[in-house]
Every structure is written in C-alpha cells, then in structure tokens.
Amino acid sequence: MTEALGEASGKVILLGEHAVVYGAPALAAGIERGARARATRCSGASALLLGGRELRAAPAEEDVARAFAALLGALPDVGPVRVEAESDLPPGGGLGSSAALAVAIARSVAALARAPAASARTASEGAAAAHTAADAAAVTDAAAAWERVFHGNPSGIDTTAAARGGCFRFTRAHGATSVAPRDDLWLCVGSTGVSSSTRSMVELVARLFERKPTLAATSIAGITALVENAAFAIEAGDAVALGRLMDLNQMLLAGMFVSTEAIEALCKLAREAGALGAKLTGAGGGGSVIALLPPPPPGNRGAAASNGAADRVLAAWRDAGYSGFVTRVRAGMTRTESQEQA
Structure with missing residues (x-):
C-alpha cells in the first residue's frame, strides 16, 4: 500500500498575541507535542479519519469536513485519499492544535502526491518524504486554507509554528525570522x-x-x-x-x-x-x-x-x-x- 506520513509541532506564543493581528511582531515557538497524519490512496471520495470519526471532503455544514476539502483544494490533485490524523494537543487550548493537524495532513498528502502509485513505503520513509520532498509553500497555503474555515482571518503564526518549529519572531507583513x-x-x-x-x-x-x-x-x-x-x-x-x-x-x-x-x-x-x-x-x-x-x-x-x-x-x-x-x-x-x- 502506498502511504506517506506528515508531522507538525504544536506552539506557544511567548509574547505578542492579538497585537500580531494588527501588524505588530510576536514571539512564538514550536513545542514537543504536536500532530501526525498518514495518507493513503483510496477509491471513492477522499476522507479524513479524526477522533474516531470519518469525514468526507465534500460540501458539508461541519467545519472539519469543509476545512479538509479546502486543504485538499489548495494542494496539487492527488486523487482520492484517506487520511488518518491525531493530535497530542487539546482543541481550543491555544497550543495550535488545529494548525498542527492542518500542516501534518497537508504534508502527508503532499508527500503522497510525490510517491509512485505502485510503490510501497514504510512509515519512516513516508515521514522523511513529508519533511523533505513536500513543497513548503504549498503545504503552508493548504494549512492556511484549513485555518480560515475555523478562524476567519488568522495571523498565520500558528501555521508557521506548526511548519517551522523552533523559536521565531513573526509579523504578518514579513513572516518569520529565527530567534536562537x-x-x-x-x-x-x-x-x-x-x-x-x-x-x-x-x-x-x-x-x-x-x-x-x-x-x-x-x-x-x-x-x-x-x-x-x-x-x-x-x-x-x-x-x-x-x-x-x-x-x-x-x-x-x-x-x-x-x-x-x-x-x-x-x-x-x-x-x-x-x-x-x-x-x-x-x-x-x-x-x-x-x-x-x-x-x-x-x-x-x-x-x-x-x-x-x-x-x-x-x-x-x-x-x-x-x-x-x-x-x-x-x-x-x-x-x-x-x-x-x-
């Protein structure tokens, strides 16, 4: 079976939340908890398995299903996929759970798109592909499409932390620069x-x-x-x-x-x-x-x-x-x- 994995960091904002929405800088950092996703090719409609529930990537009232469809729509077409995802972060806890899931899912799907349909992959090989072969800009754009469903006009700091890890200074105008x-x-x-x-x-x-x-x-x-x-x-x-x-x-x-x-x-x-x-x-x-x-x-x-x-x-x-x-x-x-x- 062809499969690919994606991982992403949770985040904390050390200083600067809310002001960052208005163009001010913020300091954020990835933390040692996050999210993981496994993508496989399937027949029929694409689906996301999250928290024991299977959600179809089709027009729906449920936010998660709409977010999954938006994420897939922002990535190169890979055909029908089944994605299993999990997070170590509490939803609504201010730790970037939603963004971590989005980046992990996007990485797994982007890595799957680069995998020959007939080749099998181990979990470790899939994870490496998710980190090294996936186009970073496409993953970030797809995660941002997911986040807009939930948050309207987010600053982008959560998806940046999920994708980058580490510690960084962030502004909406200039993105992230590392702080060591x-x-x-x-x-x-x-x-x-x-x-x-x-x-x-x-x-x-x-x-x-x-x-x-x-x-x-x-x-x-x-x-x-x-x-x-x-x-x-x-x-x-x-x-x-x-x-x-x-x-x-x-x-x-x-x-x-x-x-x-x-x-x-x-x-x-x-x-x-x-x-x-x-x-x-x-x-x-x-x-x-x-x-x-x-x-x-x-x-x-x-x-x-x-x-x-x-x-x-x-x-x-x-x-x-x-x-x-x-x-x-x-x-x-x-x-x-x-x-x-x-």
Missing part, C-alpha cells in the same frame, strides 16, 4: 479546562479597539516593545528578564479583556511556585497558560525539573484543580532540527 535561544527555555503549560475560539476572541478585541482607539494604540505599542526586548533576552540567555516581560505582556492582555479568572489563577499559582513569569498563550478567553521556569543548574541542562520548579508549579496547579505538562524550546538548534528531534 542561548539556553533551553523550560515551560510549564497549564490548561484552564475551557476551550476558546480564536475567531471570537479576535473579534472581541477588534470591537474593543474600534470603541477605544487610544487603548488600541497604547496596547499595540506596548506589546511591540515587550516583544523586541524579549527577543534580546532570549538570545542573551536572560531568563529573569524574559519572565518579567511575559508578566508585563499578561497585564496588557488583561487590559484588553482576553484574560479570565482561571488564567489569572494559573499565572498567580505559577509565580508563587517559583516561575519567573507567566501569561496566557493564544487567544485567551480560556485555553492555556505558559509559565517560564528558572534554568536548571549548570551541568544539568537536560533535566526539566532538576531545580524542582516544574514539580512545584505542576503541583500547585494540580492542587487547584488544573492540569499541565512541561515542555521546552531547545537552545542552539535550527528550527528544522527542533522539529525533527521533538
């Missing part, structure tokens, strides 16, 4: 347990900014300054400064009314447990929080919880009824290496 952390960035990611709609939150901020243009100008300018300083802090290995900048970004986001009681509680608990800074990541209104951990002691850089901070943050969240996990952004790696080793 001097040291690993260790993060606890906590879930509010409430799903959030990116489209709804972006529209909420748009209405607020229309009513209060002065707030819009000051918020966007403030977040821009924080992002630029955070990029310097990341490259200099100054985790303390990065944490303080994240806290300031959270204050501005709260002033834009995208924070919630649960988000504020997660941030407060994380800081009290030893995190250097904490903020929402993604659209807000629910979703997830990221907490920056102190770097491990010299000589023990490979251990996430070597200084106990991760355990303390996760325990504080767990005791308050929240869940979370630890991830990292690796230092001294290109974005491709970051994705391949995640």
Whole structure:
C-alpha cells in the first residue's frame, strides 16, 4: 500500500498575541507535542479519519469536513485519499492544535502526491518524504486554507509554528525570522479546562479597539516593545528578564479583556511556585497558560525539573484543580532540527 506520513509541532506564543493581528511582531515557538497524519490512496471520495470519526471532503455544514476539502483544494490533485490524523494537543487550548493537524495532513498528502502509485513505503520513509520532498509553500497555503474555515482571518503564526518549529519572531507583513535561544527555555503549560475560539476572541478585541482607539494604540505599542526586548533576552540567555516581560505582556492582555479568572489563577499559582513569569498563550478567553521556569543548574541542562520548579508549579496547579505538562524550546538548534528531534 502506498502511504506517506506528515508531522507538525504544536506552539506557544511567548509574547505578542492579538497585537500580531494588527501588524505588530510576536514571539512564538514550536513545542514537543504536536500532530501526525498518514495518507493513503483510496477509491471513492477522499476522507479524513479524526477522533474516531470519518469525514468526507465534500460540501458539508461541519467545519472539519469543509476545512479538509479546502486543504485538499489548495494542494496539487492527488486523487482520492484517506487520511488518518491525531493530535497530542487539546482543541481550543491555544497550543495550535488545529494548525498542527492542518500542516501534518497537508504534508502527508503532499508527500503522497510525490510517491509512485505502485510503490510501497514504510512509515519512516513516508515521514522523511513529508519533511523533505513536500513543497513548503504549498503545504503552508493548504494549512492556511484549513485555518480560515475555523478562524476567519488568522495571523498565520500558528501555521508557521506548526511548519517551522523552533523559536521565531513573526509579523504578518514579513513572516518569520529565527530567534536562537542561548539556553533551553523550560515551560510549564497549564490548561484552564475551557476551550476558546480564536475567531471570537479576535473579534472581541477588534470591537474593543474600534470603541477605544487610544487603548488600541497604547496596547499595540506596548506589546511591540515587550516583544523586541524579549527577543534580546532570549538570545542573551536572560531568563529573569524574559519572565518579567511575559508578566508585563499578561497585564496588557488583561487590559484588553482576553484574560479570565482561571488564567489569572494559573499565572498567580505559577509565580508563587517559583516561575519567573507567566501569561496566557493564544487567544485567551480560556485555553492555556505558559509559565517560564528558572534554568536548571549548570551541568544539568537536560533535566526539566532538576531545580524542582516544574514539580512545584505542576503541583500547585494540580492542587487547584488544573492540569499541565512541561515542555521546552531547545537552545542552539535550527528550527528544522527542533522539529525533527521533538
């Protein structure tokens, strides 16, 4: 059977969400959780198997089916395909689950299009083809078509993170440029347990900014300054400064009314447990929080919880009824290496 695999990273926005929609820069990074997809040729109509459900790529009211059709329509015609996909990321959690699925699916289909119909492939061969042979621009365009079904006018940062991995500075006008952390960035990611709609939150901020243009100008300018300083802090290995900048970004986001009681509680608990800074990541209104951990002691850089901070943050969240996990952004790696080793 001819098959091909695709993989993609989940993401966190370190600083800059919402302002990025208005042309400001944001800092984002791929994380060590993501999505996977397997594409095979089939007879009849193309179909997507996701979460135990099979959806046809045909006109339908369901968003996932329409998104799958839009994605296939943006790729070179490969004929009928069956795609099995899965994600390690919670939907609506602000971690780029939708974009990771889109990129993984697009990569698997693009790789299948390049595979001779009569040749069999192993899973590892299919995955390599998805990463090296697929045209990056076509995959990104297809993932963007998928994302527009769910989010209307997304900034593109989620699909960029899913496709690139690594850490990068992003603007809508100029896309992504790499930011190289001097040291690993260790993060606890906590879930509010409430799903959030990116489209709804972006529209909420748009209405607020229309009513209060002065707030819009000051918020966007403030977040821009924080992002630029955070990029310097990341490259200099100054985790303390990065944490303080994240806290300031959270204050501005709260002033834009995208924070919630649960988000504020997660941030407060994380800081009290030893995190250097904490903020929402993604659209807000629910979703997830990221907490920056102190770097491990010299000589023990490979251990996430070597200084106990991760355990303390996760325990504080767990005791308050929240869940979370630890991830990292690796230092001294290109974005491709970051994705391949995640």
